[in-house]
Amino acid sequence: MSIQGNMIIGQQRRFGQAGQLKAINPATNTEIEPAFGLANAADVEQACQLAREAFDQYRETTPEQRAVFLETIADEILALGTSLIDRAHQETGLPIARLEGERGRTMNQLRLFAKVVRDGYYLNATLDSALLERTPPRPDLRMRKIAIGPVAVFGASNFPLAFSVAGGDTASALAAGCPVVVKAHSAHLGTSELVAQAIQTAAAKCHMPEGVFSCLIGDGRQIGQSLVSHAAIKAVGFTGSRQGGIALMRTAAQRHEPIPVYAEMSSINPVFLMPSALAARSTQIAQGFVESLTLGAGQFCTNPGLVIAIDSTDLENFIETAANALQAKAAATMLTPGIHHAYVKGTEQLSSIAGVSKVAEGQAGGSACAAQVRLSSCTAPQFLNTPALSEEIFGPSSLIIRCADLDEVHAIAEFIEGQLTATVHANEADYELVKALMPILERKAGRILFNGFPTGVEVAHAMVHGGPFPSTSDSRTTSVGATAIDRFIRPVCYQELPAALTPASLQQDNPWSVPRIVNGELQLGK
Amino acid sequence: MSIQGNMIIGQQRRFGQAGQLKAINPATNTEIEPAFGLANAADVEQACQLAREAFDQYRETTPEQRAVFLETIADEILALGTSLIDRAHQETGLPIARLEGERGRTMNQLRLFAKVVRDGYYLNATLDSALLERTPPRPDLRMRKIAIGPVAVFGASNFPLAFSVAGGDTASALAAGCPVVVKAHSAHLGTSELVAQAIQTAAAKCHMPEGVFSCLIGDGRQIGQSLVSHAAIKAVGFTGSRQGGIALMRTAAQRHEPIPVYAEMSSINPVFLMPSALAARSTQIAQGFVESLTLGAGQFCTNPGLVIAIDSTDLENFIETAANALQAKAAATMLTPGIHHAYVKGTEQLSSIAGVSKVAEGQAGGSACAAQVRLSSCTAPQFLNTPALSEEIFGPSSLIIRCADLDEVHAIAEFIEGQLTATVHANEADYELVKALMPILERKAGRILFNGFPTGVEVAHAMVHGGPFPSTSDSRTTSVGATAIDRFIRPVCYQELPAALTPASLQQDNPWSVPRIVNGELQLGK
Known part of the structure; x- marks a missing residue:
């Protein structure tokens, strides 16, 4: 794989026609080759449309299929080798050792979410049996969480790997069953293209529907806002400035159908x-x-x-x-x-x-x-x-x-x-x-x-990287750790669902061995 | 207890000075005595201030204390006897049998949330042990969910008991550890006063902090908007029209600190x-x-x-x-x-x-x-x-x-x-x-x-009474059933917390016997 200045739209690689931009080496304040082509409205539309078309199929892939997809992304990122680390170093000025550590963290995140998907705790599978003798009779009720829909992700400048194209937002959204459209951060365009290619390759290898992932290049205020405004997008992940986060929150709240924005913005710790x-x-x-x-x-x-x-x-x-x-x-x-x-x-x-x-x-x-x-x-x-x-x-x-x-x-x-x-x-x-x-x-x-210091955010089950406004837009959530997946799911209840139509997580014999709450009591499932 | 036209503000009963309003009997289109006094800005301020002051104490009451409080509310509502049912019948035109059934449902909801609090699943207690040998060492991390803050509740017209003053929003918010300020629905003011008195009595009997509950009377556009704008309020529960819900969503999104609104609005099913x-x-x-x-x-x-x-x-x-x-x-x-x-x-x-x-x-x-x-x-x-x-x-x-x-x-x-x-x-x-x-x-x-019909919403663990916009403002949640409590909590992570300062749900020996995820594996707790 090499850096061509391309966007990734489904299985295509395309040089945007709405202008050009080069990355800058902050150590020397000079431009780095090559130029990147910027997205126009048609590119945004196509990425969102592909994501919409992919959604129903992707969200019902099995835990194993989705976990392997996440692990394959991790493998493909590692396979980029030193070319990724070198480019990230040029674009960000961050030391090589730090970037290698961050790559490890990025792969750990992807693998943690593979475990989260396989464990299935996040499904919140819940069954209440029918009580036919009761007056009135209670119907059979079964609940699971399903993916919320295609997610727009805005990478951070300060973690070109761990909070960017294949960072925590992308990993948790893909784990939840949501297709992802990334708006690449302009501060590390080459790094973004390489990682986006790795995800594209992993999607093809794992036979995922085409629209499961796209990565657009463009101005945040223009391409970003039109992405968040698009009817196919159902949630937003963002790490960046308070001003940028609040602008996205406003846009999302003013849509015909308002959508959740998970913006991690500003904290003085x-x-x-x-x-x-x-x-x-x-x-x-x-x-x-x-x-x-x-x-x-x-x-x-x-x-x-x-x-x-x-x-x-x-x-x-x-x-x-x-x-x-x-x-x-x-x-x-x-x-x-x-x-x-x-x-x-x-x-x-x-x-x-x-x-x-x-x-x-x-x-x-x-x-x-x-x-x-x-x-x-x-x-x-x-x-x-x-x-x-x-x-x-x-x-x-x-x-x-x-x-x-x-x-x-x-x-x-x-x-x-x-x-x-x-x-x-x-x-x-x-x-x-x-x-x-x-x-x-x-x-x-x-x-x-x-008796410690706040830098260093462990990727773990108990981590909360979140907090009340303005540190984030939504204090109920975290962008790091296993429960980051909860941002991208919603519950659906099925009443008197015929067995032949019942999703695996809710079938009587629990074929996925997920923990479930059955008639109000928690059962481990295995 | 009798109907005096009063608001309930903490342990006070006060006749509002900002105007008067009477309930209307829809069967005859005539007013019902007595007149109710309307809240002014100072009443809103006092209710919110009391709720703010009560919050830290109330949210750390034990599960047993909070469960008994919920059950005492149920008992106090039942103790109102036929006077409650008769008044609700006059104010709503709903048949006596329906109202008796709805009272049973209301009490069941309160008791379900008492169970939810005792079971403690909602706490999402999660522990990751320190890994001192690892490079870098992993710190001890423990996470639990805590109450989000005081909640404003807007009752529905169509369920004067089950979705009103002591309805599902109030029950789930109180269960979560959130003080509640209700804006009583003007269509059933007498019913609201009786139920608010029952909650006030239960709060006193259970030695709850004064501000745990208030019930204001006033215009939705005026008192309601100033309630949702108040800095002490951290979340909103609403059941009503699309127009009303969207107005509250706008107000909440435009606050200096935006807050979640759970509005259940409009559905054609x-x-x-x-x-x-x-x-x-x-x-x-x-x-x-x-x-x-x-x-x-x-x-x-x-x-x-x-x-x-x-x-x-x-x-x-x-x-x-x-x-x-x-x-x-x-x-x-x-x-x-x-x-x-x-x-x-x-x-x-x-x-x-x-x-x-x-x-x-x-x-x-x-x-x-x-x-x-x-x-x-x-x-x-x-x-x-x-x-x-x-x-x-x-x-x-x-x-x-x-x-x-x-x-x-x-x-x-x-x-x-x-x-x-x-x-x-x-x-x-x-x-x-x-x-x-x-x-x-x-x-x-x-x-x-x-093969059934959508009317009839079972109060159960697997129920979802929610859905994508505009049926609600937040498809990630439900307003009926055990998981309605999830709307009013947020996660807090503790890193290297000394044992002497550790909340019960996260202590090593699990004194509350709650289910926990320990190093990534779910444990039942009992």
Whole structure:
């Protein structure tokens, strides 16, 4: 496979006719060959129409067929070899080792969803037997979850593999039985084309219906909006900016038939340092914090952008240690010139806010789009009175809030918007204080961590990568982990369904051995 | 307890100062004493503020505490005795026996949710153990679902008990751990006050925090919109018109923090008569159909408003039998003068559409708001070319679509909007035809019935009373049955949570004996 500048529309590869675009190497701020052709309205229409036509067949493939398809995608991505990693490195400036790790994560996600499909817990198979003697008689009722319909996926800039063309949204939607139409992120077009080719190849090898997958190239505001507006699309997965996510939410809500949007948008990931923990290990926490803050040039949705603690000499030691560690950090290349520009502007604005002090900054220089690490501080009243301080600065910048007392800590916790994560550093002597804080954090965040750092989102059954608005558009869901599949399914109840027409998951003898709730009692199925 | 015209705000009973309103007896079109006081902005604020304050405490009550609270509500409603039934009869025109049955259903719902809370399946408790040897090490991760926040509930006109103040939305939200603020339906204000008093009494007896429940009286467009706009409210349950539901969806989507709206709105519930079934038992199907159509004066969300069949002598027999049965039906009192007016207007408009024939009508006369049953017919092309024919006429009116062939049947199935139900009458000889129809019906409806009628929605684990837009605002959910609780919860993941801070459902020894997914494998818990 090679990079031709093509879109993938079903089993076709097509050079778009609505203009051209090249990827940019952020380390040098120069264009990378070749040019990519942009989609027009007919391309969007064809991808959506193919997805619609594929839906009924694809959603009723067996668990084994769908699991093998997901595993084959993982294999085909691995088979792309170093050409994928090299291209991703050129397009994103991310180090080779990081990209190899991310490829592993991407394959793990696909394989996790293969297991999820085979296990069949997500089907929520439920049977209530007929009670013919009752007045009135109860009919036989059987419920399963089915795929919601074709899904539009918008990849993230900061994970060119794990949250992009074959990322968590695509993997969970395909697992659910939904055809996927991806809008490739313009920041890594070549990476996207290679991965899209791998999925296309896997679809052909596994004899999937043609429209199960397409990957369009184009402008988010134009191609993206027309994709989300298309009547065939029944749900949207998005990882990106708050502004971009809200625009898609609006479009989806204004459709004749509104559809769910799962947008993962904006989070500043508060880290609470409790007094006893700070007294016991401020140096260690500071070192861990700086590593987390600077990982991947700070370009994580879970980057620790806010530190909250009560003023003390221990806090001073934390700040001093963090400042020293941070000053030694080299500037790292950011993903795109646009992200770099926004970061520089964001930190400049931060400096201009009265009452915000610069604590330390990392080394300057480096590549074209290199970001200088930044640590700032302010008081709690200052934070509470300055809405701009709650806004995410995407990159390696964090703000320490010095609180006078525990009441101010609680006031900050209540004040912040919804978050993907909240972190607590606490020793046993802090537990009573933490008990008072926990209910607030549970209302604010999708994941609450103790004595660690929020970067690093494990792909597991218990993971929640989600949270109240504006961290996501839908606090009821997660975009990472096994239950991400729940976003793309809906329940259907069958009443007095003849045995000859009953889907396997609901047949009396449970041929798929899935767990089921039978007359109100959970049964394992195997 | 007696009817005083009061709102219930926490443990207070208050006569609203923003105007007065009386309930109307639809049988006589006369007002019923006493007057009810309407809420002002301060009442809304207080109810929401109390709910906010109650939330953290209420959501962490034990399963047993919450289950007993739900059961106590059921007991308190029963203790209202005939005064509740008599008042509901006066306010709605519904027969006494129907209301007694509906009271039983309401109590069953509350008791089902007590079981759901005790069983704890809804918690989705999930544990992934730490893997310290792995590179990088996997942290300990535990996930549970918690209550989403205070919920605003809008009762339905057509079920003054089962879908109103203590109906399915309230029961499932309280079960989830969400405080509830109800906007009482103006069509049954006295019934609402009595039931609200019963919940208030149960809350006091069970030592629940004051704000766990309030019931406001006021205009839907004013009090309802300000309730849905209030920052403390985190989800909305609604049963009513398409227009009303869409207005709430818009308001919720435009909030600074958008929130989910579960609106159950509009459905015409197509009934497909397959050739062999029609040949074998057209008379029997016709009789069942007329009973379903006229039940409760046709005022069910699941009323069979559309019949689709291929033209044949068997269809002629079905129509003739239905017409005869229907002509004998007396006019029944509708719920409100407004609903009656809309029904009369709707059937008049139907008659005026070219190509629509009146097949038969029931007897005229009766009470002030009595509805004459109506059966009409048209051809498939006529239906496909007349959007107005797809609109719900709330009441005992149904339209038969005569199809030339199976292609037209499929075209109708693809053309209709989302539905709560789709019904199929089929014999074994029809199964091949049904197999081709099923995928379409699965995309269109939340419940698919065989050889029965859609009225009658069993309260059970496998029930789905939901469906694609516009039947509801959110096809991923149901408003009836055990899984209705899933609308009011969201997942929270805890990473490396100290044992001393771990909620019971996630503790190592599983003290609540709830089912859990542990390292990817489902365990029953007991």
